[in-house]
Amino acid sequence: xxxxxxxxxxxxxxxxxxxxxxxxxxxxxxxxxxxxxxxxxxxxxxxxxxxxxxxxxxxxxxxxxxxxxxxxxxxxxxxxxxxxxxxxxxxxxxxxxxxxxxxxxxxxxxxxxxxxxxxxxxxxxxxxxxxxxxxxxxxxxxxxxxxxxxxxxxxxxxxxxxxxxxxxxxxxxx
Numbered sequence: 437x438x439x440x441x442x443x444x445x446x447x448x449x450x451x452x453x454x455x456x457x458x459x460x461x462x463x464x465x466x467x468x469x470x471x472x473x474x475x476x477x478x479x480x481x482x483x484x485x486x487x488x489x490x491x492x493x494x495x496x497x498x499x500x501x502x503x504x505x506x507x508x509x510x511x512x513x514x515x516x517x518x519x520x521x522x523x524x525x526x527x528x529x530x531x532x533x534x535x536x537x538x539x540x541x542x543x544x545x546x547x548x549x550x551x552x553x554x555x556x557x558x559x560x561x562x563x564x565x566x567x568x569x570x571x572x573x574x575x576x577x578x579x580x581x582x583x584x585x586x587x588x589x590x591x592x593x594x595x596x597x598x599x600x601x602x603x604x605x606x607x608x609x610x
Contacts, residue, residue, distance in 0.1 A: 455517035
């Protein structure tokens with residue numbers, strides 16, 4: 437988690453001179469080839485707001501709550517001017533084709549050898565070349581931040597996480 441936290445902290449620091457100018461200020465993370473840093477939602481949100489854990493009361497009936505702990509780069513009002521953290525990803529057209537093929541030809545988890553052989557033959561003949569970029573957008577809780585417009589990062593495979601109405605959690609809205 438340390439490299440991810442450092443990347444967010446360093447990039448947010450570079451944006452500090454632009455705070456208060458009414459612009460959405462966004463840290464964009466672009467993983468390089470063979471990047472060993474996890475950039476899934478739990479890892480990114482942990483880097484932003486602290487290690488994620490589950491809390492519950494001991495007793496006969498208890499609801500659990502997801503909470504953030506320490507070491508978050510944006511917790512406690514730090515970098516409150518930051519609007520969002522965005523992770524750019526490369527997605528292959530062949531991945532889209534494969535998802536579509538499996539959804540039509542087999543239920544998830546069906547691992548029959550014949551089906552895998554059919555898939556491999558179809559992939560060699562039909563899977564398209566090329567790639568495109570997708571974005572995972574994590575809006576911040578920054579009180580002084582200018583919100584990133586909803587019209588930015590709206591690709592078919594882009595995701596967007598926003599703070600809940602009470603600011604206690606992050607919710608995937610796309």
